Amino acid sequence: MELGGLGSWDKKSTEMAVTSEVDEVGLEQVPDVIQNYHICVVKNRRIDSDIIAKATQMKIIMQYGVGLEGVDINAATEHKIKVARIPGSTTGNAVSCAEMAIYLTLGVLRKQKEMDTAVNRKDLGVPVGDTLFGKTILILGFGAIGIEVARRLRPFGVKVLATKRNWSSDTLPCDVDDMVDKKGGPEDMYEFAGEANIVITCMALNNETVGIVDQKFLSSMQKGSYLVNIARGRLLDYNAVLDNLKSGHLAGLGIDVAWMEPFDPEDSILKFPNVIITPHVAGVTEYSYRTMAKSVGDTALQLHSGEPFTGIEFVN
Structure with a gap:
């Protein structure tokens, strides 16, 4: 997912299953739609304080990887949004x-x-x-x-x-x-x-x-x-x-x-x-992307169910 790889979900009362909506959104579109989502997964882009202020439903901002330089952590904390990285040792x-x-x-x-x-x-x-x-x-x-x-x-x-x-x-x-x-x-x-x-x-x-x-x-x-x-x-x-x-x-x-x-x-x-x-591809392998994708999916399910989070590391 690129930045703006954002997820929202609903709980089906009959099936008790989770349906998710995952969208890939260009950076220029993010300020107009970010209020619709609960999770933002950032990849090689920036999420600044102006964008974060519009994320009224956001619960978690995740980096698709380890570094969090592109996320304004102070702004996220101010808006009660958790920020997490995926530890490299586990992915x-x-x-x-x-x-x-x-x-x-x-x-x-x-x-x-x-x-x-x-x-x-x-x-x-x-x-x-x-x-x-x-x-x-x-x-x-x-x-x-x-x-x-x-x-x-x-x-x-x-x-x-x-x-x-x-x-x-x-x-x-x-x-x-x-x-x-x-x-x-x-x-x-x-x-x-x-x-x-x-x-x-x-x-x-x-x-x-x-x-x-x-x-x-x-x-x-x-x-x-x-x-x-x-x-x-x-x-x-x-x-x-x-x-x-x-x-x-x-x-x-x-x-x-x-x-x-x-x-x-x-x-x-x-x-x-x-x-x-090389073009910032040290962590870009089939192996690491597959395991990071699993961490993102697990986090969405855990947020939905209220279970304790595993596989990610919160920084605020």
């Missing part, structure tokens, strides 16, 4: 994003753009790429996605460093010590960056993390190291990344998210031969 989103992180990491190491050029030129045996084997990798943000990234990295014969605000969390897997060689907090990110050949950002975007991969951080990375971002584009300071690509301090950049979306194909950063980008 396959974290697994899908982790696989994309590996894909992008291998892509920059093996010089994907240069390989495409070589094929077009009918060249063989070039370019000379690099291996994951033997590398030290820093995972910034060891949440659901970071955990799955670490699991998939271990068989490559790498050393894994990771930062997390709270390592005593009950959500950490019991085998975390087998996945991570060195653990630290946000205060350790610069030291860890100096030890790593590759940095993979898996952080949530908030006021504290906007632009956290800035000139100070990039300067602390080894010359010739690689940066991969499958979280949110604005975690990276655009000008700092551009400058470090120009100087050659960064050997490569792999991103599934950008500073402005939709992506500008004429963006200067995309012109570098050592930069590869």
Whole structure:
């Protein structure tokens, strides 16, 4: 469902069954119809305070995924509307994003753009790429996605460093010590960056993390190291990344998210031969979409029946 994938229902007194109406609504139409619905499922769109104010029957706004940057949570709270995300650890989103992180990491190491050029030129045996084997990798943000990234990295014969605000969390897997060689907090990110050949950002975007991969951080990375971002584009300071690509301090950049979306194909950063980008599809797989769809359907049924909600995480 796109934004405006909105649902309403009626209870048939004879059958005691739920009939639902699910509509896909273009963004420009949402303000005119949102008052008719009880659930709004947001996908790659914004729900601002003006739209929320018109949602007079709305009970729940859900993100079709993990991030909630597109929803004005304060406005929803003011209008007594619950806002929920679907945890990536339960839907396959974290697994899908982790696989994309590996894909992008291998892509920059093996010089994907240069390989495409070589094929077009009918060249063989070039370019000379690099291996994951033997590398030290820093995972910034060891949440659901970071955990799955670490699991998939271990068989490559790498050393894994990771930062997390709270390592005593009950959500950490019991085998975390087998996945991570060195653990630290946000205060350790610069030291860890100096030890790593590759940095993979898996952080949530908030006021504290906007632009956290800035000139100070990039300067602390080894010359010739690689940066991969499958979280949110604005975690990276655009000008700092551009400058470090120009100087050659960064050997490569792999991103599934950008500073402005939709992506500008004429963006200067995309012109570098050592930069590869995918169109915000890390979590877009048949597996993750199927499981997220089930969570949405279950939520609608639970709201209708008054049963406790399962499979979603409320933020207000």
